[in-house]
Amino acid sequence: MTSLVRKATLGRLTLPCDVSSADRGLVVATGPAEHLNRKGVERGRQWLEDETGSMEIRGGDYPLSDRDEVGAIVLLSGVTDVPRVDQLQEVAIEAQETAETVQANSQDEFASLLDTGGEIDALF
Incomplete structure (x- = not known):
């Protein structure tokens, strides 16, 4: 899960920016419920917290039973750079x-x- 969060953050942002300039963030893991691991989501959230230097990073999951793949969505707010x-x-x-x-x-x-x-x- 951490690698998915890392890819979503560093390689696929809708608006390229300096991630460390974000004030807050949200990490959402998606996919089949049996493949969503709470510890994995927490590690991904912790990684984003370390990257941004912000303690205001939230994390969660959004189980999708009709999907075969796992994904991660990252939302950053208060980005200045x-x-x-x-x-x-x-x-x-x-x-x-x-x-x-x-x-x-x-x-x-x-x-x-x-x-x-x-x-x-x-x-x-």
Whole structure:
């Protein structure tokens, strides 16, 4: 069970992150009830506790009688070191700066369209 928790944590996260930055976590073992060992689930939970440095890791099982394989699900919360989020924040900052530049330029260009330099009389 510990190896399943390790694989779920280190190799198959939906959002790659630094596991040690998590505040809390949950480990759930799934599969046929006869293959779910409470000690194994506890060892997997303890391993995740050691990896995160958090004492707030919960563990449990979810027996599935119609399945032939055993699996582990890991949920982390309060994760602070996520490279993908950092990249998205950088892109958002660039987009905001670009939008501000475009808006400033369009206002200047609009003003230059209205400024006739006294060459054309206003119609209204």
